[in-house]
Amino acid sequence: MAPRASSSDVIAWPPPSAPDADEEARTQRLQNEADAKRVSETIDRAIQQEKEQRKKQTGVKLLLLGQAESGKSTVLKNFQLCFAPNTFQAEAELWRPIIHLNLVRSVNFILDTLAVQRPTSPSSETEKLRRLRFSLRPLKQVEESITRRVSGANLPFLPVLSETGLGQEAPRYHPEKASEVLVRSGMGWKGFIRMRRGSGAAMKSRQEQLDDEGNKRTLRACADDITALWTEPDVQELLKERAISLSHQPGFFLDDVDRVTKEDYLPTPSDILRARVKTIGPEEHRIPMDSNSDHHGKHWIIYDVGGSRSQRAKWAQFFDDVTAIIFLAPISAFNQVLAEDNSVNRLADSFKLWKMISGNKLLASVNFILFLNKMDILDAHLKSGIQFNRYVPNYKDKPNVTEHVAKYLLDVFIALHNQCAPKKRKIHAHLTCAVDTSSTAIVISQIQEVLLVKALSETNIL
Numbered sequence: 087m088a089p090r091a092s093s094s095d096v097i098a099w100p101p102p103s104a105p106d107a108d109e110e111a112r113t114q115r116l117q118n119e120a121d122a123k124r125v126s127e128t129i130d131r132a133i134q135q136e137k138e139q140r141k142k143q144t145g146v147k148l149l150l151l152g153q154a155e156s157g158k159s160t161v162l163k164n165f166q167l168c169f170a171p172n173t174f175q176a177e178a179e180l181w182r183p184i185i186h187l188n189l190v191r192s193v194n195f196i197l198d199t200l201a202v203q204r205p206t207s208p209s210s211e212t213e214k215l216r217r218l219r220f221s222l223r224p225l226k227q228v229e230e231s232i233t234r235r236v237s238g239a240n241l242p243f244l245p246v247l248s249e250t251g252l253g254q255e256a257p258r259y260h261p262e263k264a265s266e267v268l269v270r271s272g273m274g275w276k277g278f279i280r281m282r283r284g285s286g287a288a289m290k291s292r293q294e295q296l297d298d299e300g301n302k303r304t305l306r307a308c309a310d311d312i313t314a315l316w317t318e319p320d321v322q323e324l325l326k327e328r329a330i331s332l333s334h335q336p337g338f339f340l341d342d343v344d345r346v347t348k349e350d351y352l353p354t355p356s357d358i359l360r361a362r363v364k365t366i367g368p369e370e371h372r373i374p375m376d377s378n379s380d381h382h383g384k385h386w387i388i389y390d391v392g393g394s395r396s397q398r399a400k401w402a403q404f405f406d407d408v409t410a411i412i413f414l415a416p417i418s419a420f421n422q423v424l425a426e427d428n429s430v431n432r433l434a435d436s437f438k439l440w441k442m443i444s445g446n447k448l449l450a451s452v453n454f455i456l457f458l459n460k461m462d463i464l465d466a467h468l469k470s471g472i473q474f475n476r477y478v479p480n481y482k483d484k485p486n487v488t489e490h491v492a493k494y495l496l497d498v499f500i501a502l503h504n505q506c507a508p509k510k511r512k513i514h515a516h517l518t519c520a521v522d523t524s525s526t527a528i529v530i531s532q533i534q535e536v537l538l539v540k541a542l543s544e545t546n547i548l
């Protein structure tokens with residue numbers, strides 16, 4: 087065993103000065119030390135001032151939090167649409183392959199579901215369904231081809247992406263969900279598509295160009311059959327039997343087939359908001375604030391993170407540096423379980439996450455904005471007869487009506503926050519539908535007002 091150091095072995099830091107030769111040397115040494123201290127304090131003050139100055143110039147830092155599919159990236163898109171509409175519009179074309187991928191995944195999901203069904207009752211399959219299954223088979227290749235393109239898998243210097251790590255294959259479909267698409271953080275899928283489109287023909291090979299054209303042509307040629315499959319009563323019946331509601335799932339474009347497969351299709355803002363790509367890894371987005379106001383030159387810095395369990399450990403790195411968090415709770419998910427763990431109810435998971443965030447000491451002086459999101463789907467669920475109190479018994483026999491359920495959930499979220507928060511804080515809560523651009527624009531302007539008034543008062547301008 088190594089001998090333990092005695093207290094006399096421990097070297098003090100800073101080391102004591104050498105003994106002074108005489109009184110003059112001592113005065114000189116003290117003078118030097120005082121000068122050094124003054125210089126050091128001046129540097130500290132300058133660093134601090136620069137930090138504060140940078141903070142004032144930067145603008146507002148927002149962190150989007152919430153479970154997977156809660157709507158974080160959709161809220162980010164709304165900010166981009168509000169404050170940088172030209173950039174948003176300029177990128178519209180980049181979303182086309184994602185929307186096509188969402189669409190073909192929905193079709194292939196139905197085809198796979200039919201294939202699983204068929205061995206048990208092959209004779210029940212109609213001639214029409216058999217024909218559709220045959221004519222839509224090329225969409226498997228289209229899915230694979232677009233997936234390679236948006237995941238960067240064609241690029242020789244990048245390994246294949248999966249959520250759990252690089253190089254492992256993700257399963258093709260969740261048993262109940264169609265349109266999951268993974269993206270890479272940092273440069274992301276937009277970067278891959280830009281690279282392909284760039285004049286750098288070296289990056290976009292002739293083969294890839296042909297693939298792109300071929301995919302679009304195949305989709306166009308399949309459009310009528312896709313609609314025929316989707317509207318086929320047997321298909322609707324099968325999905326209903328399995329309690330699969332594709333139209334309420336993310337990335338649903340089966341009602342827009344004719345439009346989105348047209349040769350000159352350019353995604354609309356509404357299409358872009360409804361498109362689904364799962365975020366992997368934190369992304370930082372800078373959006374200029376209103377250029378016609380006092381905030382000229384400042385930015386919204388928005389951190390968009392992945393919400394699935396494997397991504398949550400990456401959230402904390404942003405906690406000590408943000409102005410506000412927007413926490414999204416998708417309240418329509420009261421009757422669903424997590425994709426990553428089917429023993430956990432999604433609403434219960436949102437409560438748990440919210441308590442964890444509310445109680446975090448690093449966030450004690452951060453503004454909290456709460457979005458109870460997906461109000462439109464909550465409304466549709468309740469109107470279709472799904473009983474909220476079956477999943478939340480504490481709701482007892484209160485009315486199974488959207489506004490009552492939303493008010494109840496809002497009260498629960500506020501109460502949970504007040505139980506856990508290290509100090510009292512006002513929660514800015516909103517009932518939202520993040521795919522509705524006009525109502526979300528109003529919410530964003532309210533947030534802007536609250537946060538900027540606070541920022542100005544902190545910098546003594548107000």
Ligand SMILES: Nc1nc2c(ncn2[C@@H]2O[C@H](COP(=O)(O)OP(=O)(O)OP(=O)(O)O)[C@@H](O)[C@H]2O)c(=O)[nH]1
Pocket residue numbers: 152153154155156157158159160161335336337359360361362363364365366391392393394459460461462463518519520521522
């Ligand atoms: N109907 C409806 N769909 C919504 C709403 N908010 C988001 N969505 C859709 O829900 C899907 C998931 O939203 P995202 O913004 O990708 O979710 P996320 O929180 O970023 O998910 P991760 O990146 O996996 O953490 C997208 O297809 C959105 O279009 C809403 O209020 N109503």
Ligand SMILES: [Mg+2]
Pocket residue numbers: 158159160363364365390391392393
């Ligand atoms: Mg996301």
